[in-house]
Amino acid sequence: DARVTQTPRDKVTEMGQEVTMRCQPILGHNTVFWYRQTMMQGLELLAYFRNRAPLDDSGMPKDRFSAEMPDATLATLKIQPSEPRDSAVYFCASGAPTSGSDEQFFGPGTRLTVL
Amino acid sequence: GNSVTQMEGPVTLSEEAFLTINCTYTATGYPSLFWYVQYPGEGLQLLLKATKADDKGSNKGFEATYRKETTSFHLEKGSVQVSDSAVYFCALSDDPNYGGATNKLIFGTGTLLAVQP
Numbered sequence: 001d002a003r004v005t006q007t008p009r010d011k012v013t014e015m016g017q018e019v020t021m022r023c024q025p026i027l028g029h030n031t032v033f034w035y036r037q038t039m040m041q042g043l044e045l046l047a048y049f050r051n052r053a054p055l056d057d058s059g060m061p062k063d064r065f066s067a068e069m070p071d072a073t074l075a076t077l078k079i080q081p082s083e084p085r086d087s088a089v090y091f092c093a094s095g096a097p098t099s100g101s102d103e104q105f106f107g108p109g110t111r112l113t114v115l
Numbered sequence: 116g117n118s119v120t121q122m123e124g125p126v127t128l129s130e131e132a133f134l135t136i137n138c139t140y141t142a143t144g145y146p147s148l149f150w151y152v153q154y155p156g157e158g159l160q161l162l163l164k165a166t167k168a169d170d171k172g173s174n175k176g177f178e179a180t181y182r183k184e185t186t187s188f189h190l191e192k193g194s195v196q197v198s199d200s201a202v203y204f205c206a207l208s209d210d211p212n213y214g215g216a217t218n219k220l221i222f223g224t225g226t227l228l229a230v231q232p
Contacts, residue, residue, distance in 0.1 A: 033219070091158050106158035
């Protein structure tokens with residue numbers, strides 16, 4: 001049963017600390033998306049990659065957020081320094097649009113709390 | 116630009132009631148349309164989809180028909196259960212036949228459904 005995995009599932013940290021969230025996309029998927037979900041803003045697209053290259057990160061605050069794909073099996077989202085307003089659930093999703101399907105498969109999310 | 120508008124929640128129903136969650140969209144070309152469901156504490160998962168006009172997507176008793184003339188993709192279920200309580204998201208993808216298509220999904224704001232026994 002192929003699934004997107006995310007670690008950690010929960011993270012509590014103090015303001016100013018670095019936070020790294022990791023995602024393992026489904027094997028063979030070449031597109032990876034990072035979303036942030038809050039009660040106030042709903043679901044926001046932060047960044048996405050195709051074949052490990054960033055295609056769009058316009059939804060991401062550039063001064064503190066960075067997203068990378070060191071290899072095809074790992075995507076990372078870093079926040080440095082973290083702020084209380086970054087508290088949210090961060091979802092990773094993967095897909096394979098070049099195979100003809102637009103479906104995105106979501107991971108279980110990382111719940112981040114910045115104190 | 117492309118956008119999705121769905122009815123605000125929460126929607127509260129009794130078990131076995133009929134469900135409709137409205138979704139309308141604005142898009143160029145012929146996007147694919149989706150309904151995703153998010154159960155408490157989980158990520159979103161695909162519920163159903165339709166890729167062209169007049170297509171009907173269906174799954175787990177839920178249905179939605181791609182209506183090009185009204186730019187709508189309303190979600191329906193004839194008899195809801197307590198286990199259907201979740202947040203439902205309508206979404207569209209860019210039409211791959213138009214220049215600049217990204218295959219991103221554009222999501223609506225989500226509609227919380229609460230089904231009471």
